[in-house]
Amino acid sequence: MQEPPTSITEPSPTPAPRFVRNGGNGVPPAPPKPVKPKLKKLRLALVVLGLSVLALISTVFGMLMAVASDLPSLDNEAQYRAARNSVLYPRGPDCPKLDPGKCPRIAKLTGNLNRILVDESEISPNLKNAVIAIEDERFYSHHGVDYKGIARALSQDVLRRRAAQGGSTITQQFVKNALSAQNDRSVFQKLREAALAYHLERKWSKEKILTQYLNTVYFGNGAYGVEAAARTYFGNSNSAQQDSTATNAGVTAASPPTSEEDQPDQDTRDASVMSPADAALLAGMISSPSMYDPLQHPEAARQRRDLVLQKMYDQKMITHAEYTTALRQSLPGRDQVTPPKVDSDYPYFTSWVEGQLLDQFQAPLVYSGGLNIQTTIDPELQAAAEQAIRGRLSGIGPSASLVAIDNDTGQVRAMVGGPDFTSRPFNLATNGHRQPGSAIKPFILVRALADGVDPNSTWVSGPKVLHARNGRGQRVNFPVSNYNDSYLGTASLWSATTNSDNSVFAELGLKTGPRRIARLAGKMGIRTKLSTNPSMTLGGLKEGVTPLEMAYAYSTIANDGVRIENSLAPDRFSPIGFSEVKDSNLDKTTKVKRTRVFSQKVGELAKSMLHLVVTSGTGKAAQVGSEFIWGKTGTTENYGDAWFVGGNDDMTVAVWVGYADKVQSMETEHAGSPVAGGTFPAEIFHDFMTSWLGMRDARRAAHHHGKPDTGTGAYTPTTPSTGESTTTEPQTTTPQTPKNQADKGQGDQQANPAPDNQQQPPADTQTPAEPNPTPTPPSGGGTGSGGGASPG
16 A cells, blocks of 8 residues: 655745735835824814813803993983984085084984883883783793794794894893994894893893883884883873872983973873783884884784784783784774974974984984984975975965975985974875875876887777776776866877876776786885776775875986985885984995886986976976976865876975865865865975075076085086987977866876776786887877866
């Protein structure tokens, strides 16, 4: 048997090291990193982190210590003593620029005189509950900063992609109101306010914070603080409800009154006795006194009040019976609201400017910040406006309102809001929503011209039944007739505009589209939401318009289709009453922006057509010498409202005449004849513009025919820069109007407004080409029976 081979094991050589790095290419691995440098970096990071924590703690501690020094200054009485009233100045030849040392003072915003400080026992529990319900429902549980509220507000802002909710507490709001840097909304300032709010709650009780807060809040209409607000909105009604305890309660006066007239009424403690409805109304106004003003925006004010009541009920602050009763309570009316006494030479104007300032700045800064404010009012022009009205209406009966706007700057140069601010503080110029009658027709005219309608086109002037659609898309009949059944037969747009023909303009308006007319009017400057029912084509609106917005919208026509906007105005569709604001830390000047609404050719043509209204139509009384004047009359049914709105190259002016408190027929007030737009309103316009032209010429002469000081610094040529450069003015060949009706147009009285749900079909979404008309003078006013007229 063969033996197996013997296995001889030889010693194995030492295996070569296996190199894996670099693909096993035999390159030795890099040596490991030394441990020592890593430890150094770690130690350095720990040191930096520790120092950062110490720095943060030091910063927070320092902030808390710093803000602690502000606590005494937050007290209402300390604020009162440190406050300085803001002062308003005019803008005219004597004050072309803001210079407190040289310019005459026209008003002082007397927040201190109007504020009455009260103790916590002198504020109604209903008011406290209402404010907490709508502003800070966890007021009694947080420590100055509500983190849940901040998280909720942030989530809503993210969801809605805008600043939808605020997360600040009542304590933070009080701190913000009390600090001098209220317009500084930097992150550091907000952190400072939060730190101070937290620190404040460790020093003051919740009741003191709430009371001090309510003493600093602005409630609109000059009411600064809760007691002033209660007296302003409910003084007449609440005084009868007060018991003997409330009657004998004292007033916590911040400083001794300077005169007996300034003494607080010790027999009135309106803030201590307040119904849930009244408390909810005031609480709802805190976030925006202008937006929820019961006089200017009653519907918005009511909805806001009802929201507060709902929150009070949900939080078991009122019973169901109190809730339902409060919902039925009416808002305070115009006669019940009694704003505090104002210190102003022109109170209607400065009260409006006051509201605009409060839209830009916090109330404590406006009233107590010692601001110097240059307004836009021209004292000479204001005196001329007041004299023009007084000269025509003194002892007659109706009231009048006038607004004059500088075309170049969009600034209000004169404003008459009523006959006497002391007895009638309601501002007809800014808040008096009245039916415009035929003064709405220029919006229809501009819309039609922009759509390409030929001004020489002919239209049937006669009684008609027009077809429109209501809100359900159903056809409705809209009968139209001219005043006194007087018609032109066949008329061009030139003649229809000159004679204010209802028959033609109603048909033109329905064909153009009420919705599109309303939309254009809004772009031109009308802030009121216009009705879009068929009768809006004749000025029959659900809610009327104000002289201020009519003057502003017509100024877009004056500027050949350009709307003037001011950076400091509350919104870009508003004229403005102040141009500069200064103090030691603040210097703001308004900047003008120009936005084109319709083409220059349309603007020039519209002015040429409206010029005929003045030279040979319903507004002849408004003509001033050879000056190029244009405008439109307006008279409502039964002579309840009368308008003239128009201007020249410098100024656009709106004049309204009527009875301020109600719609009352003015059938005999014009020397035994009716008051139409072509009577008192056109005459007042004439007198005012006559005065202005004299001032303008004198100012130019004083400046050696150079750049005149009209208060705006803008040179205005004597002759119109546009006038009829692209159009030929029709000859004055319109039919003569009957005797005693020379200032009346074919249909200048509006029809009864139709129900507001009679809507037009949706507007044409296409942008029509602008016309390039070459109008020719009409051969006559019309081919039918001429003459006669409706009030204008």
